[in-house]
Amino acid sequence: MPSSMSQQILLSPAELSYLHTSLSSSPPIRPDGRSSTQFRPLIAETDILPGTNGSARICFADGTEAIVGVKAEVEKSRARYTHADEDGEGIVEEDEGRGLNEWVELCVEIPGMRDDDSMPVFLAAMMSEALLADGEFTRRLYINRRFHWKLYLDILLLSQPSSYPLPLLSLTTHLALLLTKFPRLKSEKDEDPLFDDDWDASVFLYPRSSTKSFDRPPVTLLVMSVNGNIMFDPSKEELSVAEVVLAVSVGERSRSEEGDMVIDSGKTRDLRLLAVRTIDPPSRLTHPGVPNALNTATGGSAADTSEKASGQRETMAEGSVWQPPRGGAKRHQIAAMIQKVLEQGGVAEEVMAGLDGVDLG
Amino acid sequence: MPLDTSSYSLALLRLDGRRWNELRRITAQISTMPSADGSSYLEMGNTKVLCTVTGPCEGGGTRDRDRADIRVELAIAGFSGVDRKRVGRGDKRVSEMVSTIQSTFASTLFTNLYPQSTIHISLHVLSQDGSLLAALLNASTLALIDAGIPMRDYITASTAGSTSSYSSNDESADPLLDLNTSEEQELPFLTVATLGGSDQVSVLVMETRVQAGRLEGMLAVGVDGCKQVREILDDVVREHGKEVLKSGRL
């Protein structure tokens, strides 16, 4: 395996300390000069694979690249024996238009990793969690009481996973789902489904409405914080000094149902928080730096015992050498990070607006 | 029936409108992924593959301490075929293709220049429509050139078939160049790769039955296809080279 593939990128204590101090100052000085909410520009392309119902490709500035292909097949719904026999029609009616999570199959493939390695499994779990969170998504796959669409989402990371690939995969999936189309249904009610073979007449999985706002697939963003500074789209170097890293999934609901009330509130979008996960930052696994005073090679004297060494280290002035962060994430910290994502005119809104700008085929 | 025998004999055109000795459209790009040592994207008709090369880098050399190891990884995307199908890494067809690619490049690259290191070739199939192994070999060649790994010459590949099936026992059947999926399913075919467009065959794979008499014609057409492919790939490399030299000068 190439050395660059190791999840833990190796940085020297001097580098870590430099990064940490730079990111802690206010405003933070990021190594590439970005502002705290600025994303690196990315290259997106949609509808690249004619053999799929929807597809997208995104390249990040750091050279990582992903392709997502969505394929749908008609599947016979499992007959539900639950209470139908006893209670008659009533229960079945309740199920009308409902979807099941098993109608969606989501696979993440990462080069050099087996399908059952922890990273692809974890990523797939996080992405489907965001997608299925509100139960709205599977509802779209309902055809009639006997049939439904089975949706296969194949998410391929094409490059070595140099940084945490979740945002890349999530944005690519978002675009692919936005572009996903089904052939138009010609049959009625519970007949065997018959479709219009004119692809131009096909319908979107996420139907467009004339107003600018319609339902959208979720987007998962990575947010990190160092010393109270909240930063978006962290690079792998920045992640390695992060104190808290959150994956925040955000969805958008169409406003049309709720009528004028929401428009009055002046909000441009109705964003909803779908899921939050804390991610263990790689910074916890780094080695602490050795201060000059404890290093024999720099004229200091090493402590005799390890207890003494850690004791001496504790009393050192903070910030002189790298110390891995300790302790968990504070609640107000997490709240502040989520707030920053969701607030009006905040990052999630801008990301959604940016994704709107992509030429949708 | 992919090749309507009656109409073929009249117009001598295949279902997609090609003549017997015509390649599908080949487009290729190299250096598609700046973060990899070498990368390429290749389309042969509707067969689309992507290749990245990492290395030579530390590690490996387990098979032979004096030369670089070549490791090939092939992932066929679930959405690449007509029906959605997951092809695992342990799939027999996949591992056969992997070992063919691995041994082909082991004999073509100057691996002795990089002892105790490893060259990783990672291939992604995004869409398949026949001639898959040929497309994979061509894409790997391009990515290896992009990575600056020394090789004797281009390895270029194509497929060749015959216009009627084995059972029809038609000795006068015409050979066909560059088959698509439906042709591959119905007709006998072989995959051939040559070194530098010469007559030196480095890969010859045939999994279907065909009368021995027809083989020579098929092989000749396949080798000629490899020559055409080499010209096309060479143009891609030269175009890219010109671009690189131009931008390097500021």
Add this chain to the structure above:
Amino acid sequence: MAITILAPAPAAAALPPRDHVRDSNDDDDSDNSDNGGVNLQGDFDKGSRPAKRARHTDIITPGETVTDDSQWMRGHGTYIAPASTEIIATVAGTVQKTNKLLSVRPLRARYTPEIGDLVVGRIVEVQSKRWRVDVGAPVFAGLPLSAINLPGGILRKRTETDELQIRTFFSEGDLLVAEVQSLHQDGSASLHTRSLKFGKLRNGIFMSVSGMGGGGGVVRAKRQVWMIHTAGGGGEVDVILGVNGYIWISKHIEAAGGDTAITRIEEKISSTVYSSQNDEISVETRTEIARIGSVIQLLVQEGVKIEEETISKAYEAAVGVASLNQGEGSGYLGGELGRIVMADVGKSS
């Protein structure tokens, strides 16, 4: 706007639609063979491209005969076909002639160490008497304990204590600047840091620029290490361009008192040479270090050679652009600002 999403580059690399069957006589290469005894007969029938070794801008591709003149010796990127005198290219690139040595320089390749190269490396493994260093080459380089300056002066004898304390000098992850001292049979390099300008790196940021060759990347130049007087009160910043494409940008630290005796300098230096502790670095300096970093990133993205001249020019342009576009994030050159900077650089050169 926090996020910029771009369409893929207009298919610059994609070829225009073309016929499947090529015309037998291609258009771009006319047969003006020069006098150097270049073989025109390739071993494929048509489009046998004449190898014009006289023009350096010409691209040679693998399998192409560079010359069949036996007066040339083959260098890197070539091989001689068995039972012939033909020198054939093995990589795609440009022909380079050094005296009678003919080599093909690839457009892009991994770094191959050469004796005397200044490299930046990262320790990946600590062994009992040496370190293994990642320098971006096909195999790790070695740095023997005997090839470093030990603290307490250059003349000190190496003791067993030093071997036991090998991690106090360099440990995993540490960055260093060193010189390639010798090459082993297998192509791996042996490094040394026996000079005051080499040693552990601190007070700055690291960058990696992959690939070197005819196009972008770091080139072997007269000066690999220099100082930039930065704008905006950033003071002086050192840039170390490792030949291997690893780059270190750091705050310039004045060497200890200029007039003290040589031996004193040794002592003074040795007290900080293995330190992992950063000095006090002002916000202004950090901002400018970040700016130089983004300038280099921009040059890499544009495929421009990374050398003192290009960096200085682009840095000046970046400072100019930043002064017009005040505000947070004005240092980032990945988007629109980068294009303005490149346009400015293009004008000035």
